[in-house]
Amino acid sequence: MKKLICLLFCCLLFFPATAQWKWYDPMEAGFPVIQNQGFTQEIGNSYTRLPERAKGMVSEPVWNLSQHSAGLAIHFYSNAPRIKVRYTVTGSLNMPHMPSTGVSGVDLYSINSDGEWHFCFGNYSFKDTITYTYNNIDKDHYHRQGFEYRLYLPLYNGVKWLEIGTPEDAKLEFIPVSPERPIVLYGTSIAQGACASRPAMAWGTILQRSLDYPLINLGFSGNGKLAKEVLQFISETDARLYILDCMPNLSNQKEEEVAALAIAAVKQLREKHSAPILLIEHDGYSNMYTDTIQNKEIEQVNRASRKAYEQVQSEGIKDVYYLTREELDMPADGWVDHVHPSDFGMKQQAAAVERKVREILHIPLGSTPTTIPATQRREPHMYEWRARHRAILKQVCNHPPKAVILGNSITHYWGGEPEHRNKNGRETWEKIMRPAGFQNLGCGWDRIENVLWRVYHGELDGYKAGKVVLMIGTNNCGLNNDKEIVEGLRFLLSAIRQRQPEASVKVIGILPRRNQEQWVKSINFDIKEMVETEGYEFANPGIALLQQDGKIDESLFVGDGLHPNEEGYKRIGGEISN
The missing domain is CATH 3.40.50.1110 (SGNH hydrolase)
Incomplete structure (x- = not known):
């Protein structure tokens, strides 16, 4: 009897603690809220990157990787002093060269009333249900209606379900999907986000934050190969810029094959769109100066890439741009392994691409x-x-x-x-x-x-x-x-x-x-x-x-x-x- 009374007492104590939180499901907002996704009318109620009709059209690895939420984000307003995020994922929490925070974690940023971005650190727990808790959130100095938030989703995992919680007396309002024309990034594991320590440190996401345009991440680990089937889906998006960063997955192919693929990719996009296209060279290997075989691979694939660029230029195809390995200038300590960037490397690549993109889109930054x-x-x-x-x-x-x-x-x-x-x-x-x-x-x-x-x-x-x-x-x-x-x-x-x-x-x-x-x-x-x-x-x-x-x-x-x-x-x- 004493045990029963004790149990009931504990339940009474626990109930108010759980009842004080209100949970918001982005899938129940009543309008699409998954940012940077593309194909919103078809997949806006999911955390995936390609529509169901792509299954069987793209390769099986690409389809499986498209179920990862790389680059996706949820934007909302909230005045809550505490915010919790809880969700489950479809795969393993981590990889040997990439931590759980990067593979399966989320990232939260607040934006204050003057447009200043601030990283929010959350205490996290990686179990069957992953949780992030953000405490002691300050107030905006203009008003008491809180901040705008950007929640970035896992890079190398699919999201089964996700909820954002606030205290019951606080407010949370989801922001609809941006109507602006996006940038589309098609690339390899590097584009998908390997090996960033957390989602917002993938170079495409860094670029997205810097430019504040929607950016659709179609990086597919080991499978960014300028496939015409993937390009067919990319061409369905009316983008302000297309970025092709696939050379790291083509280094084992013959030079003429790589050049032909790059030329065909540009022409396939140009059939439907006049938006600028940016071709990016392979940024190199960490051991390219000590491993002669890998050094030759880099030279060959980038030589093919340059030939493709020169060919489309000679044919008069307009608004095609090029970013070299030298311009990327990856630092010696910019890698986790032989090819995947660390956060340091990701920031370097994002900065180099941003300089080129600002030139292409005529969006310069001043010094004041x-x-x-x-x-x-x-x-x-x-x-x-x-x-x-x-x-x-x-x-x-x-x-x-x-x-x-x-x-x-x-x-x-x-x-x-x-x-x-x-x-x-x-x-x-x-x-x-x-x-x-x-x-x-x-x-x-x-x-x-x-x-x-x-x-x-x-x-x-x-x-x-x-x-x-x-x-x-x-x-x-x-x-x-x-x-x-x-x-x-x-x-x-x-x-x-x-x-x-x-x-x-x-x-x-x-x-x-x-x-x-x-x-x-x-x-x-x-x-x-x-x-x-x-x-x-x-x-x-x-x-x-x-x-x-x-x-x-x-x-x-x-x-x-x-x-x-x-x-x-x-x-x-x-x-x-x-």
Whole structure:
């Protein structure tokens, strides 16, 4: 009897401890949430990489490896002070040269409201059910609605089921699959992720984080052989870039065979797509300088790769690019064994590929904070920034605009679509901006670097605008010096011109704001000089918002001394739209 009472008492103690957690299954979100997957309509409710119809079409090893979740991720928002992840996998937990954390583990990153990424270390347990627990999560300094998270899935295992847990009083919201065109990576075990210590250290995933584009990982261990059957599935994806990194699995074939395979792969992709194709050489072996046989293998396969590249170039096939072993520059300590990179090697390869990709896609990085693209989530109580970005992409795709205005909340809350509950100048928008054909590309609390991210991620792509108006910079006040702000604007204007070469581009001087009138006057002088030197148009309608003493006319603002009211927009709207 005493034992029974004791057992019941223990159960009562245990029940509240388990009941305080709420579990979220990504497969039950109600919409696709598995990022970097491809074929979402067919396999978006699974953790696999190729659709069922590929079985029997691709080789059996490729099909089996496609069941591994390499490169897949789940994005979500949460304000939880603790997060747990639990799941089961289909295969062995580890390999002799790769730990359980890499083969079967997950990786969690948080992104704060300024777009800064932070690795989250979780205590983990590898049993029949694998668990990761993340404790003592801090709060964002802008609000109490938590962070954006990226959960990267196992590299060398399949996921049977997975749940994310939070305390019951916390919130978790899954983020839908990104609508942006992905990068597709086709490669070998190195591309799949061997031998990274954890999923996010695979070089393709490092590249994905750096560029913040979806990246579909079709690395197949020992089976990245430029197979036409795999390329057939790859060609179903409308990618922004195709990366072919298969040379390490072709080193035992004859030189002419390798060259023929690479040429055929480029031509097969080019039949359906005009997107750039990047060919990557074999990055070498750790012992290539001490083993003559392996050294000859490297020389032969890369010689064949170069011949293929030169051949497609000579045939006039456009937008095919090449990355050499010398450019990859794998360090002496960059390997775990003779061919698979360590985390050190993975970072080296990712950095080399990133440099080439930024050149190909025209997405350079500058040296100041205002020239490095960044996301933001500073006011989720007002709107979700990424959701608005997706809405803008949809809007410009379905209704190609004649003119666009890029800006922050002064633009966002003016009027137009995508709609927002704040419409400080709706009447003026309807009377002046809409008839002029303007699409509102404003996002509240944006800074220069946030607009740069949005430009790099498609908001000016796919249509020809007659006019682009840029009204940004006030939110960089107090954070960046004048030189950084002006340089950020110059850098952003170059990105705009790259994407809208035929549009007239007008830069609006920073509007006056309470207690900052003199600074605004001074920096607008510098902005005007830069803008006109670079060959763009400058306008300074904010003068109409000032009194004779140089201070803002408070009657023209909503009350914060920053955002114009309806009358304020009337004063400046004509000069902006013309």
